[in-house]
Amino acid sequence: MSREICEGYVEELEKLGHKLMELIATSLGLPAKRFGEYFKGQTSSVRLNHYPLCPSPELALGVGRHKDPGVLTLLAQDDIGGLEVKRKKDGEWIQVKPVPDSYAVDVGDIIQVWSNEKYESVEHRATVNSKRDRYSIAFFFYPSHSTIVEPLEELIGPQNPPKYKPYSFGKFLANRKRSNFKKLNVDNIQISDFKISPANPN
Ligand SMILES: O=C(O)CCC(=O)C(=O)O
Numbered sequence: 001m002s003r004e005i006c007e008g009y010v011e012e013l014e015k016l017g018h019k020l021m022e023l024i025a026t027s028l029g030l031p032a033k034r035f036g037e038y039f040k041g042q043t044s045s046v047r048l049n050h051y052p053l054c055p056s057p058e059l060a061l062g063v064g065r066h067k068d069p070g071v072l073t074l075l076a077q078d079d080i081g082g083l084e085v086k087r088k089k090d091g092e093w094i095q096v097k098p099v100p101d102s103y104a105v106d107v108g109d110i111i112q113v114w115s116n117e118k119y120e121s122v123e124h125r126a127t128v129n130s131k132r133d134r135y136s137i138a139f140f141f142y143p144s145h146s147t148i149v150e151p152l153e154e155l156i157g158p159q160n161p162p163k164y165k166p167y168s169f170g171k172f173l174a175n176r177k178r179s180n181f182k183k184l185n186v187d188n189i190q191i192s193d194f195k196i197s198p199a200n201p202n
């Protein structure tokens with residue numbers, strides 16, 4: 001792939017990311033450009049995923065269950081399928097069927113915190129299959145390293161106290177990456193670590 005093609009692709013995804021954030025801002029009753037400031041010095045990235053076919057797909061996962069730490073993930077997937085999201089009401093894993101010429105849009109942890117849980121970050125995973133290799137391209141729309149993530153002040157008040165303590169996105173991500181993609185015996189850092197519990201508001 002040439003540099004121009006990659007750069008052009010990322011530029012278009014960035015535009016789409018901003019557009020989606022404008023719609024989300026509007027849905028929360030905020031000015032459309034409310035989220036723009038966080039993306040000055042953004043740290044977005046692209047990951048090319050290759051899942052080789054697996055003779056025993058019931059014994060392995062392509063990517064284990066997780067929530068994406070950023071703002072949005074825009075996922076282009078081929079026609080094989082394998083992405084699954086966890087349905088909250090019963091914990092069932094639901095397949096996200098590939099739709100040609102479209103992106104699967106995943107709300108990340110930061111929107112959950114910014115919106116004080118009006119939106120929720122979706123838990124997901126990717127399975128493998130025994131028929132064909134699968135490819136996906138994930139664009140992770142991330143704010144600047146220095147962003148302090150906290151519920152937006154316009155969305156909190158006496159009736160709606162903040163559900164999260166502020167945290168540094170850069171430090172959160174650095175902590176996540178410390179695992180270096182190895183399987184850990186303990187869960188790595190999660191936004192729930194910053195959750196304010198009603199019994200212990202500080
Ligand atoms: O390839 C997929 O379907 C999902 C990939 C994913 O969740 C990720 O890269 O964060």
Ligand SMILES: [Fe+2]
Nearest residue numbers: 066067068124
């Ligand atoms: Fe993901």
